[in-house]
Amino acid sequence: MNSDHLSKRLQTVVRFIPMGSRLADIGSDHAYLPCYAVKKGIATFAIAGEVAEGPYRSALKQVQIEGLTKSISVRKGDGLEVVEPGEVDCVTIAGMGGTLIANILERGKEKLSDVKRLILQPNIGAISIRKWFLENGWMLISEEILEEDGKIYEVLAAEKGDPYTGYNGKLESGLLLGPLLQKKQNEIFKKKWTFEKANWKRILHQLEQAGDKPENRQKKEELLHKISLVEEALRQK
Incomplete structure (x- = not known):
């Protein structure tokens, strides 16, 4: 995988980024996702956030190699603390546990006032994210489930709105299984x-x-x- 050829998992995340977004990718690792999004003209500006020194340096190096230092700001910090209020309108967080993703959103809530869309890919525990959406007024607009290299991943996209939309009175099973995934039930x-x-x-x-x-x-x-x-x-x- 590199910034020209994303994994299937990250390609699915990118598919939900609205054209012309100002993006923050939290836990960006090598910054492949923001590099790809900027190169394809999907994002006009991106922040690659990393808390660990090694991945932060990898992201810095990648952005420099790609010649994208004017469009992508690589920042070291915990979760959404790398973002200034009003700076971005789309946030992606991929490749972590659902509980950790929900904690990042909770701790950085004040940074989300101008964010129009959240795109989250938990490795496990998507229920924690769905519960956070319910408690904070985010409405699931799409859910995808995919398999790559023998692992199954879910991708959740949400915008501000009625968080109970799509559950159709089946809140408990919807939180566990995903209300939209449950309707589709692919293989x-x-x-x-x-x-x-x-x-x-x-x-x-x-x-x-x-x-x-x-x-x-x-x-x-x-x-x-x-x-x-x-x-x-x-x-x-």
């Missing part, structure tokens, strides 16, 4: 949740072998509930 969606369900059943079996301890009882109830949500969703298609 990768089915594969992911069939695998998750089998994994939960395996854990459930282990808990049952461990005897009736109070702490296990709650875990068993949670697992049984999640299994029933997934089974019901998969039956509906």
